[in-house]
Amino acid sequence: MADQRSVPLSRLRQMAKIGDAASSALQAALAPVRSLGFPYRKPTVPRGVTVPEPAPSLGAHFDTDWARGSLARAARRAFVAGPMRAAVQWLASPAVSGTDRLADLADLDPPPALIFAPNHHSHVDTPLVITAVPEPWRSKLVVAAAADYFFDTRLKGTLAALALNAIPIEREVTSRTSSDQLRRLLDDGWSVVIYPEGGRSPDGWGQDFKGGAAYLSSRTGAAVVPVFIDGTGSIFGKGMKRPRRGRTSVVFGAPLRSADDENTRRFNARIETSVTALGDEALSDWWTARRRAATGESPRLTGPDHQGWRRQWALAERRKLGRAGQRRRQKRRWPDLG
Amino acid sequence: MPRPGFVLDVDRSTPPTLFWRGENFSLERLPAGRSRVIYPPEPLPALKDIDGAIRTALLHPIDQDPLPAQLFPGMRLTIAFDDVSLPLPKMRRPDTRQRVIEAVLDMAAEAGVDDVHLIAALGLHRRMHDYELRHALGDRIFDAFHPRGMLYQHDAEDYDNLAVLGTTDHGEVLEINKRAAESDLIVYVNINSVPMDGGWKSITTGLASYRCLSAHHTGETLQNTRSLMGHREHSALHKSIWRLGTLLRDSGPKIFQIETTLNTDMFPEQFSFISSREWEWSARERATYLATTKALSKVPVKMARKIFHSIQGPHQMTSVQAGETSAVHERTLAKVYEQQLVHVEGQTDILTLGIPFVCPYNPDGVMNPILVMCMGLGYLFNMYRNKPLVREGGVIIMTHPTYRDFDPVHHPSYIDFFEQVLPDTTDPVVMGQKWEKAYAEDEWYRHLYRTGNAYHGVHPFYAWYWGAHGQQWAGKVIIVGGDPSTVRRLGFTPASTLDDAFEIASDVVGRTPTVTHLHVPALLVADVH
Numbered sequence: 001m002a003d004q005r006s007v008p009l010s011r012l013r014q015m016a017k018i019g020d021a022a023s024s025a026l027q028a029a030l031a032p033v034r035s036l037g038f039p040y041r042k043p044t045v046p047r048g049v050t051v052p053e054p055a056p057s058l059g060a061h062f063d064t065d066w067a068r069g070s071l072a073r074a075a076r077r078a079f080v081a082g083p084m085r086a087a088v089q090w091l092a093s094p095a096v097s098g099t100d101r102l103a104d105l106a107d108l109d110p111p112p113a114l115i116f117a118p119n120h121h122s123h124v125d126t127p128l129v130i131t132a133v134p135e136p137w138r139s140k141l142v143v144a145a146a147a148d149y150f151f152d153t154r155l156k157g158t159l160a161a162l163a164l165n166a167i168p169i170e171r172e173v174t175s176r177t178s179s180d181q182l183r184r185l186l187d188d189g190w191s192v193v194i195y196p197e198g199g200r201s202p203d204g205w206g207q208d209f210k211g212g213a214a215y216l217s218s219r220t221g222a223a224v225v226p227v228f229i230d231g232t233g234s235i236f237g238k239g240m241k242r243p244r245r246g247r248t249s250v251v252f253g254a255p256l257r258s259a260d261d262e263n264t265r266r267f268n269a270r271i272e273t274s275v276t277a278l279g280d281e282a283l284s285d286w287w288t289a290r291r292r293a294a295t296g297e298s299p300r301l302t303g304p305d306h307q308g309w310r311r312q313w314a315l316a317e318r319r320k321l322g323r324a325g326q327r328r329r330q331k332r333r334w335p336d337l338g
Numbered sequence: 339m340p341r342p343g344f345v346l347d348v349d350r351s352t353p354p355t356l357f358w359r360g361e362n363f364s365l366e367r368l369p370a371g372r373s374r375v376i377y378p379p380e381p382l383p384a385l386k387d388i389d390g391a392i393r394t395a396l397l398h399p400i401d402q403d404p405l406p407a408q409l410f411p412g413m414r415l416t417i418a419f420d421d422v423s424l425p426l427p428k429m430r431r432p433d434t435r436q437r438v439i440e441a442v443l444d445m446a447a448e449a450g451v452d453d454v455h456l457i458a459a460l461g462l463h464r465r466m467h468d469y470e471l472r473h474a475l476g477d478r479i480f481d482a483f484h485p486r487g488m489l490y491q492h493d494a495e496d497y498d499n500l501a502v503l504g505t506t507d508h509g510e511v512l513e514i515n516k517r518a519a520e521s522d523l524i525v526y527v528n529i530n531s532v533p534m535d536g537g538w539k540s541i542t543t544g545l546a547s548y549r550c551l552s553a554h555h556t557g558e559t560l561q562n563t564r565s566l567m568g569h570r571e572h573s574a575l576h577k578s579i580w581r582l583g584t585l586l587r588d589s590g591p592k593i594f595q596i597e598t599t600l601n602t603d604m605f606p607e608q609f610s611f612i613s614s615r616e617w618e619w620s621a622r623e624r625a626t627y628l629a630t631t632k633a634l635s636k637v638p639v640k641m642a643r644k645i646f647h648s649i650q651g652p653h654q655m656t657s658v659q660a661g662e663t664s665a666v667h668e669r670t671l672a673k674v675y676e677q678q679l680v681h682v683e684g685q686t687d688i689l690t691l692g693i694p695f696v697c698p699y700n701p702d703g704v705m706n707p708i709l710v711m712c713m714g715l716g717y718l719f720n721m722y723r724n725k726p727l728v729r730e731g732g733v734i735i736m737t738h739p740t741y742r743d744f745d746p747v748h749h750p751s752y753i754d755f756f757e758q759v760l761p762d763t764t765d766p767v768v769m770g771q772k773w774e775k776a777y778a779e780d781e782w783y784r785h786l787y788r789t790g791n792a793y794h795g796v797h798p799f800y801a802w803y804w805g806a807h808g809q810q811w812a813g814k815v816i817i818v819g820g821d822p823s824t825v826r827r828l829g830f831t832p833a834s835t836l837d838d839a840f841e842i843a844s845d846v847v848g849r850t851p852t853v854t855h856l857h858v859p860a861l862l863v864a865d866v867h
Contacts, residue, residue: 097477100432104388254389285485286478287454290447 060168060177062151067161068142068190077139079163085131091245092128092235098252098278099134102225105255111136113186113220114255117213117271118227119206119279119301120195122236124243125229126164129193132250137191144169144182144194144212169212171198179216186220196271200238204315206301209275214258214268223255224271228278230322249322251278276301283321340380343680343862346615348373348853353616355855356627357836358692359819360705360739361642362634363627365616366836368690373853376727377615378862381601382677384654392441392658395596399661400669405442405594408523409449416521417442418459418492418545422470423698424529425600430650434598436476438527438658442596443479455517456483458491459526459544462551462787462794463699464748465491470702492545494794495784500547504589506581510553514590515545521591526663528597530670532721532861533567533678536597537667538583539576548778548796554578557766560806567863568723583663595663597670601677602860604651613860639741646695647702675863682727682864687851688843689728690836691718692858693738699793699801704745707824708752708760708798710738715815716804718856723865727854731813733843735836740820740828747791751783755798756827764829766799766806774799813846 057063066072088094105111114137118129126143133141147168151157160166167185169178182192194216196209217224231248253274258267273293280298281289292298304314346352354365355375368375385391396405409415419435422428439456446454456479458466471489472480483489492515493499501519503512518524518541526544530536543551554575565572570580587593605612609630611623619627634642657673659666695705697713705713714736719726728734744753759773774796777783783795809815815830816839825832833839843851856862 100436100476103430103432107384281478285482287443287447287482290444291450291452294444294447295450 058154058157059151060147060170062147062157062161062168064157064161064165064167067165072162073139076162076165080130080138084127084163088124088127088131091243092124092232092248093246094128094132095247095249096132096252097249099132101252101254102134102137105223106134106136110189113137113140113189113222114191115186115213115217115222115224116141116191116193116227117196117209117224117275118193118229118250119201119275120197120199121201121204121229121233122238123200124232124236124248125195125200126166126193128229128232128248128250129227130164132252133191133193140189141165141191141193142167142185144178144192146171146199147178169194179219182216183220186216186222191222192216196268196275201233202238203303203311204233204237204319205303205311208302209268209272211264211268214264214271217256218258218264218267221257223257224267225255226253226271226274226278227251228253228275228282230279230282234319249282251282253278272301273298283318340382343377343379343678345680345682346375346377348375355857356612356616356692357690357737357855358694358858359737360693361639361646361695362739363612363631363692364737365627366690366737368853368855369840372850373855374686375855375857376680376682376862376864377857378602378613378680378860379677381603381654381860382656384601384603384656385658388437388655388658389441391655392438395658395660396441396445399594400659400665401662402594402660405525405660406445406449408592408594409446409451411450411452413451413453413522414517414520415446415451415454415523415525416457416515416518417454417525417527418457418515418518418541419474419527420529420535420540420544421458421460421463421491422466422474422701423463424535425531425604425651425653426696426698426701427604427647427649427651428473428701429600429653430606431473432476433474434529434600434653434655435474435527436479437655438596438598439475439479442525442527454483454488455521456489457515457518457545459540460492460494461543461546462494462548462797462800464787464791464793467702467791493788494547494551495788497547504585506585508578508581510578510582511550512542512582512585512590513547513550514541514586518545519591523592523594525594525596528595528670530597530599530674532717533671533674533863534576534720536670537580537595538586538663539579540595540663541593542579542582542586548794550582552778552796553582555800555803557768557770557803557806560766560803561810563807565723566720566807587663593663594660595666596658596660597666598655599657599670599673599677600653601656602862603654604859604861605649606652609649639739639743643695643704678861678863679723679865680862682854682866685725685729685866686727686732686854687729687847688733688735688840688853689719689726690735690853690855691737692855693718693736694858699797700745700748703748704743705738706744706749706752706756707740707742707828708756708801710736710740710817710820711809711828711830712801712804714738714805715808715812716801718858719805719808719811721856721861721863723863725866726808726811727856727864727866728812730811731846733814733816733846733851734808734812735816735818735833735839735843737818737836738820740817740824742821742824748793749798750786750792751777751780751795752793752798752801755802759798760827760829764802764809766803766809769802770799814843816842 143164143166145166150160151168194213196213197207198210228251235246236243276298277293348368350370354367499516501516526540559574562574570576611627659669778796780795786792787794817825818833818839822832
């Protein structure tokens with residue numbers, strides 16, 4: 001039996017000869033190319049010379065103009081209306097409200113470009129906002145995405161640009177490239193989604209707003225629409241390995257413009273206050289939220305000042321009030337009393 | 339710049355004219371050389387910044403302090419608003435009421451006002467369904483106030499919650515909602531679709547009891563209301579209401595009246611043929627008309643009704659003013675006339691009216707035969723200033739299927755009114771004396787009005803009274819395309835076609851009468867000289 005399974009020695013020799021012959025043939029075929037050298041081959045670098053780094057094409061320099069061409073737009077429109085909407089519906093069951101606050105602007109011809117400024121807890125936020133933003137803005141919407149996260153490889157950048165119409169934004173530094181690109185897009189009638197918090201929440205509570213949206217609005221005159229998203233943190237929050245189905249709500253606020261005597265910092269604070277008030281509206285009701293907002297008592301999105309378990313404890317209490325919490329309460333099991 | 343309304347003299351080259359026929363339309367050819375069609379003015383441009391205009395009106399009211407100065411912590415604030423009868427068809431969201439009340443509540447929140455009640459000023463109309471309240475006020479207000487019992491609907495039969503504020507020198511009792519009467523401030527939010535609405539009528543009918551309303555909602559009063567949409571001094575109804583209003587001003591709570599006007603952009607773009615002038619119909623509008631009429635003629639009436647009631651009109655706001663009721667209303671009227679008034683020379687022998695699928699008393703319901711009469715003779719006939727479009731003793735021709743169909747939920751007492759009262763008499767005064775009390779005090783109707791979504795038991799009488807002046811004025815009323823026995827029950831004459839109707843009318847107005855057609859929509863008030 002053992003003899004039958006082993007390969008005869010003569011057969012191995014024969015196979016080795018064939019391999020050598022193939023290798024020789026390949027070397028012979030490549031010989032003319034090797035002899036040609038540069039420029040058909042990569043140049044060698046002289047000693048003592050430092051080669052400058054090639055112009056960056058990743059990160060903030062990733063070119064996304066092609067993603068706003070007619071073909072890419074048509075493909076994206078189909079993707080958003082079909083698979084993305086279905087996936088968002090299945091995963092996040094969003095309840096969208098407050099779009100009536102944009103009704104007046106929608107009636108203008110042409111409708112003005114807007115800056116949507118939502119709070120940010122999860123990767124689910126972007127598809128959620130894209131599908132929740134009402135027409136006519138949805139079909140002409142770009143998303144400011146972290147250059148260092150979404151555009152660090154060509155594949156990720158291409159997918160983000162095609163599917164989300166994402167454009168790269170530097171989170172930590174104010175890049176002229178990013179701001180010029182955003183201004184140009186707003187001038188061309190494209191609306192922008194910017195997360196003023198700069199990134200997803202690390203612990204479920206909100207973060208202080210950075211001034212990007214306010215700055216852009218002051219420079220371009222585009223109104224900022226505060227948006228509050230509730231529930232995505234428990235669906236696919238930062239650090240979660242896989243998404244978990246849940247319920248979410250998206251509340252759009254009234255468009256804001258900076259007043260003549262208002263600097264960017266104050267305007268940014270006003271945007272943050274509006275999102276905070278919308279958060280209160282989503283978790284309580286409009287009238288309670290308005291009264292708290294009038295007295296400056298809206299519950300802060302950034303959570304209580306204390307650290308540690310008490311902060312997480314307070315977060316759990318807050319989440320109970322939202323749509324995700326409602327669902328959990330409904331699933332309570334009652335004891336079997338026989 | 340929108341074009342003003344105008345009067346078209348019909349000649350042989352005039353295309354057929356659009357007529358409503360309930361849940362459908364028809365194109366009718368009017369006699370050339372002696373007919374005219376009155377077209378409404380085109381919609382006025384909407385306010386550019388509606389929310390800004392509302393805020394300005396609240397901060398700079400007429401003859402009153404700014405609203406924030408009238409709000410203080412610990413006060414009782416009542417916000418009353420017009421019900422589902424306005425506007426028609428229902429308004430695309432956000433509704434005017436939502437915009438205005440949100441602005442008022444924002445100021446109340448800033449002033450620290452906690453005790454706020456929102457009351458739908460129904461009068462004797464049916465209670466609004468929750469979805470209608472939500473549509474009118476928006477999700478934010480509904481979700482905040484309704485679950486806490488701070489948003490509710492006026493009940494004209496809840497005598498524990500009604501308060502008598504006094505009696506006018508004509509013996510009219512002013513009795514209104516107790517919560518409103520005992521408030522530190524009433525804010526009334528009005529939508530003014532026609533000149534008849536608004537002013538003191540808002541509170542003295544919307545928040546009034548049956549006892550209060552019955553003082554002026556009578557056959558005699560409406561017969562003597564010779565200008566429902568025009569000069570108030572010729573309207574017995576408005577004179578009575580203004581007496582009550584004066585009493586309310588002198589002895590009642592403080593009132594902050596907010597009135598809004600809408601343009602006549604009533605139907606969405608898909609139905610543009612309804613309000614376009616026929617000779618200007620584009621190929622698309624012609625195709626839409628053909629497709630719509632053919633389709634509607636094939637589908638059951640219930641489905642056609644459902645389609646029409648699902649329409650939401652653009653209804654853009656053209657003005658908002660706030661402050662002292664009388665002063666505010668004068669400005670409102672000026673704006674309404676700016677939108678709706680059309681100058682017309684002379685009266686006519688025959689007035690033709692296309693009756694639509696809806697009137698103020700059947701939103702989301704059936705246009706029953708009594709409402710056909712109310713819409714034709716009560717509303718459209720009265721859309722004039724100075725004198726009626728049709729001469730006294732002339733003929734009114736309406737087009738409507740006038741089916742014997744009623745909405746048992748919304749109009750239970752209408753069914754009995756049709757079967758019991760109309761066979762006995764169609765005279766408003768006689769039926770008022772003989773039948774009104776029994777219907778008004780019927781416990782079952784009262785129960786349905788208070789707990790269900792039914793109009794008050796007496797409401798069919800009021801709907802009938804609304805047409806009292808037209809009924810008295812016209813020599814003959816003909817309904818084209820209506821169910822013959824139903825039309826006869828109303829005291830009118832049925833006709834199969836418009837030509838038949840002209841033939842029947844010749845008994846009254848001769849062989850060559852002049853004909854005037856009121857082209858609705860949009861709404862218009864004919865200023866007849």
